[in-house]
Amino acid sequence: MTVRGVLSAIALAFTAYLAARGLLWTRPETVVHGWLLVASLALYLPVAWLWILWGRPSRATTTRVDVAPAGAGLPGWAAGLALVVAVVVPNATFFAVAEDGRTQPFATSSIGAIGALMTIVMARGRPVVAWIGIGVIALSASLWLGPLGALSQGLVGSIVWVGAAQLLSIALTRAARDAERLAELQQAASAWQASQSGRQRERRIHVQRALQVAGPVLGRTIETGGNLRAAEKEAARLAEQSLRDELRGPRLLDDAVRAGIDAARRRGAAVTLFDEGGLEGLQGAELAAVRAELADVLRDSASERLIIRTSPHPAVAVTVVGRSAGDGAGGDDDDVDLWHEIRRPR
Structure with missing residues (x-):
């Protein structure tokens, strides 16, 4: 009772x-x-x-x-x-x-x-x-x-x-x-603790990926005292850019997208990622669909400069802009030869 x-x-x-x-x-x-x-x-x-x-x-x-x-x-x-x-x-x-x-x-x-x-x-x-x-x-x-x-x-x-x-x-x-x-x-403390646990797991993943990408380059740099060959310097440059991608746009990345970005950079293209919060609300299959389309765009691109940015537009998830040198000199005279908008899944 x-x-x-x-x-x-x-x-x-x-x-x-x-x-x-x-x-x-x-x-x-x-x-x-x-x-x-x-x-x-x-x-x-x-x-x-x-x-x-x-x-x-x-x-x-x-x-x-x-x-x-x-x-x-x-x-x-x-x-x-x-x-x-x-x-x-x-x-x-x-x-x-x-x-x-x-x-x-x-x-x-x-x-x-x-x-x-x-x-x-x-x-x-x-x-x-x-x-x-x-x-x-x-x-x-x-x-x-x-x-x-x-x-x-x-x-x-x-x-x-x-x-x-x-x-x-x-x-x-x-x-x-x-x-x-x-x-x-x-309840607020539990939510904060869960959020911190999630962030800690995310940081551990980033650290592991950073070690995986930059570890061999850093080991080689220490071993040679900084006297790297041209190929090794190129590998170090690519590793640095990959780490920057992990910081700027982690929700845009999966293995296929990373492979597409790496391939573009190896052929000489400059690739920049900006994740400004346009992927909120996308989870699981929806986010995977956006990444798959982005990987296809990168695979087919031939631009000298690629800018990948999440979009604040309610119907567009990601915008990909490609620029290449035109008739004039300098970056300001580059022509836009690629414009692709990845729609938000409905």
């Missing part, structure tokens, strides 16, 4: 006890209108149990951290019924008993009964209704018993119950808010 179920069972038993106590007429001769006493208690119990049981979640939705039912599910007329009971029950009880019997336990139990009801109302998240009910019972008991008599016959206890319930509700609300905030922080 959950904490909420235990508290509900205690509340049911306690309100039933208070109602039964009102029927234990220790001095029957002082009871003038017995039927009125019974009727007031018959009104009290259903309303009290309504506030206890209304809106209890099903077993499938109840968790073990539930402490008290939320008052949001109770309709407005339930609050009205609670206030009606606060007015009717004590006044009917004291009216039904002769003056010399109004201090008897069966008569003053109505003060405790209303106090218990208002405590439940407070626990269900209706503090205004609860304090209005306490004000009503304080006024009614004072009119019938006098202020001191009312205070000595259970009014103080009722006020303390409701006040304690309000303090407990405030504490539980703050605890629930803190727990929710802690859960959000834990």
Whole structure:
């Protein structure tokens, strides 16, 4: 059983006890209108149990951290019924008993009964209704018993119950808010940790690829003291450019694209990659399709300069521009001999 179920069972038993106590007429001769006493208690119990049981979640939705039912599910007329009971029950009880019997336990139990009801109302998240009910019972008991008599016959206890319930509700609300905030922080921390783990794996892959590409060249450079042959210098240049590609456009690259770029550079073309975030949202087969098309374009290209750039356009994933020397001299007079747009997969 959950904490909420235990508290509900205690509340049911306690309100039933208070109602039964009102029927234990220790001095029957002082009871003038017995039927009125019974009727007031018959009104009290259903309303009290309504506030206890209304809106209890099903077993499938109840968790073990539930402490008290939320008052949001109770309709407005339930609050009205609670206030009606606060007015009717004590006044009917004291009216039904002769003056010399109004201090008897069966008569003053109505003060405790209303106090218990208002405590439940407070626990269900209706503090205004609860304090209005306490004000009503304080006024009614004072009119019938006098202020001191009312205070000595259970009014103080009722006020303390409701006040304690309000303090407990405030504490539980703050605890629930803190727990929710802690859960959000834990979720954010888990997401950050997962992101860092992913980045660490990506960095390890880049380091391994860098060692695979540049390791032999660096070893040869150290071995010869930097006196590399022309072919070795060319291999070092290609390795440096490959490492730059891994940093600038890792999502554009797979084995086929790397082979196409390497082949273009070996025939003398200058290849530049720019990944500016145009591939967001592409995963798996979609990204593989873009890379396959890019590898085909590189394989068929004959340009002297190739610029591969991801596109911010919503319909275009990658733009490939090829330029070659024209009639004029200088890079500014190069002719565009290749323009290819790789569409985003739909």
